[in-house]
Each structure stands twice: as C-alpha cells, then as structure tokens.
Amino acid sequence: MASDQVRGMLRALVIAAAGAGGAVAAMRGLYATALLAALITVWIAALDLVDRGPRRPPAPPPPAPVFPGEEERRRLNAYLDLSPAPLVALDDGRLRVVNRAARRLLGASDLVADPPEGLVAALSETRPGRTVTIDIGQDADVRSFALATGDLALTGRMTRIGALIDIDAELKAAEAAALRDLVQVLSHEIVNALTPIASLAETAVAMLDDPEPALPKIREAIETVARRAASLHRFGESYRTLAKLPLPIPARIPLTGFANDLTALFTTRWPHIAFTADLEEAPAFLLADPDQLTAAIWAVLQNAAEALDATPTPHVTLAIQARVGETRITMTDNGPGIPAENLKDIFRPFFTTKQAGSGIGLALARQIVRGHNGDLTLTHSLAGQTRFESILPSVVAP
Known part of the structure; x- marks a missing residue:
C-alpha cells in the first residue's frame, strides 16, 4: 500500500514538473529539456527502488522499528531533494513544501505559515496540464516562476502538487551565453579587420621616411587602408541594422x-x-x-x-x-x-x-x-x- 502511494506521488510530481518544463521550453527553449530529463531520471530511479523493495516477511522488529514503506519514502525524499525545481503541495488549503529547493525558496520546513501572495490561489485554480506565471519575492528580490500542477489521490483525499521553474534564472543564463557569443564574434571580426589596416598604415609611414619615398606604393597602401576602413564601417552598419530591427507594421x-x-x-x-x-x-x-x-x-x-x-x-x-x-x-x-x-x-x-x-x-x-x-x-x-x-x-x- 505504501509503495502504491509512493508511485502515485511520483507520477503527480513528474506530471507537474513536465508541465513546467514545457512552459519554459515554450519560452524559446531554454534549459527546461535538461530539467525535464533530470526529473524523469529521478522518477525512474525511485520507481525502480520501490519495485525492487524487499518482498520477504519482515524480520523481527529492531530496537527502533522501521515501518513498511518508510525506507522507500526516505529514498524518494532524497531523490526529490536533488531536483532544482521547488515542489509544493496544497493539502486542504494549506501549502506544504516537498523538497529542499522549495524549503529554501519559501523558508519553511513543512507547512508554509505565510505563503507568497497569489501562490495558493494560483496553485488551487490552475488545472493539471496548464501553466501560469507567478512572481515570488519582496522589494527588489522578485523572481518570476512558471507554475504547473498535478493532482494526487492519497487516502481518499485529493492533493494538488505544483512545480516551480525559475524563469528569471533561465533567461539570465541564456542572455549571458548570447552576450558571450556576440562578444566573441564582434571581437573576432573587428580584430581581423584592424590587423591589416594597422600593418599597412605602419608600412606607409615607414616608406614616407625613405630619402626618396615611393609615392605610387605609398598611395596604394593608403588606398588599401581606406578600403579596409570602409569595410569595417559597413560591418558596423550591418551590426546596427541587425540589432535595431524595428517592429513589423502588418x-x-x-x-x-x-x-x-x-x-x-x-x-x-x-x-x-x-x-x-x-x-x-x-x-x-x-x-x-x-x-x-x-x-x-x-x-x-x-x-x-x-x-x-x-x-x-x-x-x-x-x-x-x-x-x-x-x-x-x-x-x-x-x-x-x-x-x-x-x-x-x-x-x-x-x-x-x-x-x-x-x-x-x-x-x-x-x-x-x-x-x-x-x-x-x-x-x-x-x-x-x-x-x-x-x-x-x-x-x-x-
């Protein structure tokens, strides 16, 4: 019976986490795929442990008895704590944290005495398979999360499970990667353009110092510098065109x-x-x-x-x-x-x-x-x- 409940809880949690992963993937495919794969791996591993649990009659009770299913629950909790997505549960209108990420985010060990504004309502009103965005935090430390839900039936009572994906963190990581790539591209192109310009300019200056300067060669070098400088200018204009594309007017x-x-x-x-x-x-x-x-x-x-x-x-x-x-x-x-x-x-x-x-x-x-x-x-x-x-x-x- 305990193992069946564990399976049910795992399924609900994976449904919730998968929904949140889908929401973030819809936002330009950030890192939700990796998160989803991690949660599915946790699910499979936990189910495997439950299915391979001991089937023999229980041994004589040890001094500190371990009830049937307790070991599986402990392992499940350990796996869930590895999830970077905060997981929460709504039980009879009370909000509870499920894993370490949720405890750290909401500052509670089990029951959340003072839930963030709107979280309980969003968790209650968002049907399984749907996703909403909710802000959590105070003052300048406000972060946006994608919330997806799933329902779990335990002991004849429905419990709503929710998974929270930190959208801001995903966006910042993507923006940092994009900025890094852009800086690499720009620096590569600019250096490639400036290197021959600097070399030819130095050559022209050196030729001017000759007692009898070779004016045709100097002229050719300066013209080449001018062409390369114009090419670099066009490159800058191309970048500005790409970076400042106006909104379409349909x-x-x-x-x-x-x-x-x-x-x-x-x-x-x-x-x-x-x-x-x-x-x-x-x-x-x-x-x-x-x-x-x-x-x-x-x-x-x-x-x-x-x-x-x-x-x-x-x-x-x-x-x-x-x-x-x-x-x-x-x-x-x-x-x-x-x-x-x-x-x-x-x-x-x-x-x-x-x-x-x-x-x-x-x-x-x-x-x-x-x-x-x-x-x-x-x-x-x-x-x-x-x-x-x-x-x-x-x-x-x-």
Whole structure:
C-alpha cells in the first residue's frame, strides 16, 4: 500500500514538473529539456527502488522499528531533494513544501505559515496540464516562476502538487551565453579587420621616411587602408541594422503581386538562373510587414543564387502554400548544398564563407520572420537540393 502511494506521488510530481518544463521550453527553449530529463531520471530511479523493495516477511522488529514503506519514502525524499525545481503541495488549503529547493525558496520546513501572495490561489485554480506565471519575492528580490500542477489521490483525499521553474534564472543564463557569443564574434571580426589596416598604415609611414619615398606604393597602401576602413564601417552598419530591427507594421499583402515582384527582381539580377514561383496552393493574402518580409525572402533567394555559381543548370524555386493555421514559404535551389561543418552556423550573425559577404543575411531574415511570430529554418541540404522554409501564422487579412 505504501509503495502504491509512493508511485502515485511520483507520477503527480513528474506530471507537474513536465508541465513546467514545457512552459519554459515554450519560452524559446531554454534549459527546461535538461530539467525535464533530470526529473524523469529521478522518477525512474525511485520507481525502480520501490519495485525492487524487499518482498520477504519482515524480520523481527529492531530496537527502533522501521515501518513498511518508510525506507522507500526516505529514498524518494532524497531523490526529490536533488531536483532544482521547488515542489509544493496544497493539502486542504494549506501549502506544504516537498523538497529542499522549495524549503529554501519559501523558508519553511513543512507547512508554509505565510505563503507568497497569489501562490495558493494560483496553485488551487490552475488545472493539471496548464501553466501560469507567478512572481515570488519582496522589494527588489522578485523572481518570476512558471507554475504547473498535478493532482494526487492519497487516502481518499485529493492533493494538488505544483512545480516551480525559475524563469528569471533561465533567461539570465541564456542572455549571458548570447552576450558571450556576440562578444566573441564582434571581437573576432573587428580584430581581423584592424590587423591589416594597422600593418599597412605602419608600412606607409615607414616608406614616407625613405630619402626618396615611393609615392605610387605609398598611395596604394593608403588606398588599401581606406578600403579596409570602409569595410569595417559597413560591418558596423550591418551590426546596427541587425540589432535595431524595428517592429513589423502588418499590412494586407496580395501574394500574387508579392511573388511577381520577387520574380522580376531575381530574373533581372540573375538572368542566367531559372526561377519558378509556385502559387498553386498559396492563399490570396497574407498579413505581414511587406518591406521586412520582402527583405527576409530576398536574403534567402540571394544566398541561393550566390551558391549556384558552379552549377551547370542553376534553378531556384519559390513556393507559397496555405496550411492549417499557417502559411509556408519554401525556397529551394539545386546547388551543391551547405557543408556539414557549416550547418550549425548559417544563422549565426556575421558568419560567412563568402569573401565579400557580411554574414547577416540569413540571421536578419530569421529575425524578421520571428518578429512575425514565425520561424525560418533549413529543412534540407544535400548536393542537388537545399531547402529553406519560412513558417508564418495565418492571420485573416481585413
């Protein structure tokens, strides 16, 4: 009987923790997957211990008797204390802490005498499978948590279990990682640009000190410095464009005209590349920022065209399709494909394999599409076919 209760409690706790993990994953996929895996591991390990518990008749009582199921409960408590997510229980309107993380957060060993404002109500009103956000703390030390719940029936009485995921901590960790990556990229690009500029400038100064300065060579060095400085300036402007993308201003876009404009632009710029616009399954209209959406799709098409230099019969296809709840824009080319070692970097700002590339095209395109609550992904890349897909939510245009 005790083991059955332990199994029930474990199931409820895992349901609650999984719901919270899903909430955090919905917030741009932070570290909730690792947390969920840890909780599931705890669940399996605890169940295994319960299932393999002693089946033989109990030995004669020791001086300090251990009741049936007590050892399993102790082990369960030890496992639950390893969870970084605070776990709480609502029993007859009273809030109790379940593990060490909850005791540390709420400052109680069992019954929480003074629960944070709104926590009991949120725990009581949030149905299993749903998630809400709640702030816990005082003054400047206020943290946001995702709360998910599950119900547990023990001894004929329902107990509501809740798991709390510290959203602020997850966001700060993600922001720190993003900032670190950005600083590495910027420092790498700036140093790479400044090194030859400094070297050529020193060379030009040294040549001026010659008794008979070689003016043509000095002029060539200075012109090279000017070109490299202009390139560095363009890099800075590209970064500013990426960092200060304005919010989209949605408008009613007739997709036939949208595709025709892109076709005209593409065939004028690359007349030797066959271009096909497939609108057979396209909706009539799309609600989006026309300038931003054009820039995003054009960046992908340009990337495709530049990859087709060595392809004998280059071909690019733009297909727009209506799907349930979404509009899918697919861009396909028959080029050599993207090298496997570059797949994880193609959307990283300033990453490029082109000598004159800025490395912001695909990064900016994805940022634009995500600004429209959609996404841009690489769905296929092999020799002979590379395909990008942009998914935008279908909104009925007025």
